[in-house]
Amino acid sequence: MALVFFLIMIAAGGIAVDMMRYEMKRAQIQSTLDSAVLASAGAPYGSDHRAIIEDYFRVANMTDYLAAEKEGEIVVTVNSASVTANADMTMDTYLMKLSGIKELRTTGGSTAVRKVPKLEVVLVLDVSGSMGSNSKLVNLKKAAKEFVTSLLNGSEPGNTVISIVPFSWSVSPSVATFEALAVDRKHEFSTCIRFKANDHSHASLATGNSGFSSGQPLDQMIYTALYGNFDEFSGSESSSDYRSCYANDYMEILPFSVSETELHAKIDSLQASGNTSGNQGMIWGAALLDPSFRQITDDLIAAGEVASSQAAIPSNYGTAETLKVAVVMGDGQNTTSYFFSNGGQWRGQNSDLYEVKSQKRVFKYAYRKNKKDKISYDQSKCSNNSWECVYESSGEIESAFYLHDNYGDNRYYNTEEGEYLSSSDWDDLQDSDEFVSMRRLDWEEAWGYMSPYYYYQVTGDPNAYYDYYYYDRLDGSEKDTRMKASCTATKNEGVVVFSIGFEIDQGGTAEQVLKNCASSENHYFRAEGININDAFSAIASNVVNLRLTQ
Known part of the structure; x- marks a missing residue:
């Protein structure tokens, strides 16, 4: 009986020793798996994520336990990461062989999922x-x-x-x-x-x-x-x-x-x-x-x-x-x-820039004043005060811009033609047959067409340029x-x-x-x-x- 109990105790002790070895190894493998997949999932985008897992197992001297990578186990994008790895181990027993158990086998797996923002x-x-x-x-x-x-x-x-x-x-x-x-x-x-x-x-x-x-x-x-x-x-x-x-x-x-x-x-x-x-x-x-x-x-x-x-x-x-x-x-x-200074002279309404719209007109006929039924197609009659001429609009309405030089000679500069009009010519322009309308721009709109230096060149007035360049x-x-x-x-x-x-x-x-x-x-x-x-x-x-x- 003593011998029987001794053998039973030896067998039980053997099982305990082998199970302890097995559990320690299993825990080590699982710990390595967990650490490896976490590191891999957290690696910068574009890294070799499988190589990181393999490095962890190499350092732990457990390379032989790491299972081969399967399709879909590592999926990494810029804004998400899912890394899975598996391991398996077969361990020879010591005393459990006496009970007919020659090997203990375990498998492990771990997945790290990082949901990134x-x-x-x-x-x-x-x-x-x-x-x-x-x-x-x-x-x-x-x-x-x-x-x-x-x-x-x-x-x-x-x-x-x-x-x-x-x-x-x-x-x-x-x-x-x-x-x-x-x-x-x-x-x-x-x-x-x-x-x-x-x-x-x-x-x-x-x-x-x-x-x-x-x-x-x-x-x-x-x-x-x-x-x-x-x-x-x-x-x-x-x-x-x-x-x-x-x-x-x-x-x-x-x-x-x-x-x-x-x-x-x-x-x-x-x-x-x-x-x-x-x-x-x-x-x-x-x-x-x-x-x-x-x-x-x-x-x-x-x-x-x-x-x-x-x-x-x-x-x-x-x-x-x-x-x-x-x-x-x-x-x-x-x-x-x-x-430009807010609220200054060069802001707000009534700038020195005018837009004049005109449209070409074609002579149609002339009629004698007070005798409208007396018609002539001779355009020279238009210079006779006894005759009134009728014109027909032709072509598109055209715009021209005039910059008023009120700093010097009170002239109006045609920005396209590069010519000055006297104040009397300016008045005549508005009385011409081709005249359609005239608009005086606000300063905020005027500066969209001209620079303060251009204004200075045309008018001789440097104050707008000085205001823009120095004061604000x-x-x-x-x-x-x-x-x-x-x-x-x-x-x-x-x-x-x-x-x-x-x-x-x-x-x-x-x-x-x-x-x-x-x-x-x-x-x-x-x-x-x-x-x-x-x-x-x-x-x-x-x-x-x-x-x-x-």
């Missing part, structure tokens, strides 16, 4: 004139397009929404955006907005419906140029860089796009011109991520500029599984912009302050801001402003030449990592 991105891109040098714009376009593609291609359709905000002297919203805002409209030339300092203290646009505006409408920026010929701001190379605002399609904001084709086309269309107003770029970039902009989104959908699927964009701050990101690229310091300037330092305020306002709402300094002086003002704008120094990138592609690639990887940790 939807993504709202705005690219705020410097397209000032300096971007046209050293192939900078060419390199930017390539890098920006690859950035867009990397985010969209790995995302479920509609889950990544990207806006593009080009800036130089100013930023040009689309007509539909402009019309949806509460703006004190003064002219029809462009859609740029002039913002006040306190407009940068919050992320939303201070529209007339905004709680930040006290019901006051936004101020439409005057469209003009520092230099240039009459009605030739965009055609004159010397004046185009000095335009206060750009009405060209390539300068317009592209809001809330999910189309790679559309975004690439927008990036390809960008052109370099003008000086730098990063404050303008940032206030629009912040606004396009602010939930209050949804009231504008509705109008953009109605106008066909935005897909109806984007009705809920921009989403509310703090929305679960939604990440808002701004990427700001600049290649230099903010520079001075010029404005917005210099680079003030722009830096306003840009910082917009960056801070959007960061305070949880927006992640990355910035890129493209071929700028290390440690200079431009770099400091961009660093201050970024969410941290680690969110700022320097770039030179084609290396701007590396900066955008690094940001794309950072965005993916941020999404995986939401």
